[in-house]
Amino acid sequence: MADITRRLGRRHLRSAPTAHVRHHRRGRLVHDGPGLSFWFRSLTAALSEVPVDDRELAMAFHARTSDFQDVSVQATVTYRISDPATAAARLDFSIDPDTGAWRGAPLEQISTLLTETAQQHALDVLARTPLAAALVNGVASVRERISAGLAGEPRLPATGIEVVTARVVAIRPEPDVERALRTPARELIQQEADRATYERRAVAVQRERAIAENELGSKIELARQEEQLVEQRGTNARREAEENAAADGVRAEAEAARAVRLARAEAEAAREVGAARAESQAAWLRVHAEVDSATLHALAVTRLAENLPRIDSVTLSPDVLTGLLARLGRSDGEGA
Structure with missing residues (x-):
């Protein structure tokens, strides 16, 4: 929309670069071009503003396929308006000199023209196409047909309109038909998912079996090693007992031999001691046999005196002394 301001009874128009403005004064074209800015009188001016930028027109319509599915x-x-002068001559792009707004609805007319033309060509294609093919390849075929139909439509160049491109976003059936069409695919996907699940479970079972077999093999190997350990311990115990018994036998033999040697040494010592004592005794007896009785008595008294306890004092009574002297006298007489 053009920007119009008022100053001292006159008006000033300033348009955008994407708007083509045509100014007629008293039937003559005074200003013609995009992005203009000029003064004008509202009573003598006829203004038109034609947009020359690319515009997007979204459309949605229903169609029926060859198998009678909606x-x-x-x-x-x-699209764009490539010939503003032709468009301004064929459509009402005039604007209010006071507000700059369009007096009519030219863009709505263009939208209706493009929509009906595109819809006509799309219906023509889909009417000869079954639903399954329309859902699979319908987007490309409908797009090509709409592009070709709009390019060959004579009203568009006559109105100054150029179609840049046409795009088909989607072709969708009714919700219940779409659900019905999705069911086989979903079932197939579910079957594939179930198959993958079963395969995964089978692989898991095989892995668990392998793990169990490995654990069982480990237990068997451990039991075998424990059996070997027990056997080795028994062998070691028997060997240790045999070695201990042999050591005890050697020790006993050594002790017995030592005891025999000690006994023999003691016996030899005892014989030698006995012999020495016997010789000493014999010598002692020979000496005593050669000595007279008085000497023997003296020696006996000496030996007795050596073995008597210590006597501090001795008291001799007359009777004891008389008897002793009498014995000594008899001993002397017998000796003589």
Whole structure:
């Protein structure tokens, strides 16, 4: 929309670079071009503003396929007004000199023209296409047909309109038909998922079996090693007992031999001691046999005196002394 200001009874118009403005004064074209800015009088001016930028037109319509199924088509058409003078002459792009707004609805007319033209060509294609093919390849075929139909439509160049591109966003059936069509695919996907689940479970079972077999093999190997350990311990114990018994036998033999040697040594010592004592005794007896009785008595008294306890004092009574002297006298007489 043009920007119009008032100053001292006159008006000033300033348009955007994407808007083509045509100014007629008293039937003559005074200003013509995009992005203009000029003064004008509202009573003598006829203004038109034609947009020359690319515009997107979204459209949605229903169609019926060859197997009598309803589908909805969503498409977008990009267009531009390539000939503003022709468009301004064929459509009402005049603007209010006071507000700068369009007096009519030219863009709505263009939208209706493009939508009906595109819809006509899309219906023509889908009417000869079954639903399954329309859902699979319908987007490309409908897009090509709409592009070709809009390019060959004579009203568009005559109105100064150029179609840039046409795009078909989607072709969708009714919700219940779409659910019905999705069911086989979902079932197939579910079957594949179930198969993958079963395979995963089978692999898990095989792995668990392998793990169990490995554990069992480990237990068997451990038991075998424990059996070997027990046997080795028994062998070691028997060997240790045999070695201990042999050591005890050697020790006993050594002790017995030592005891025999000690006994023999003691016996030899005892014999030698006995012999020495016997010789000493014999010598002692020979000496005593050669000595007279008085000497023997003296020696006996000496030996007795050596073995008597210590006597501090001795008291001799007359009777004892008389008897002793009498014995000594008899001993002397017998000796003589």
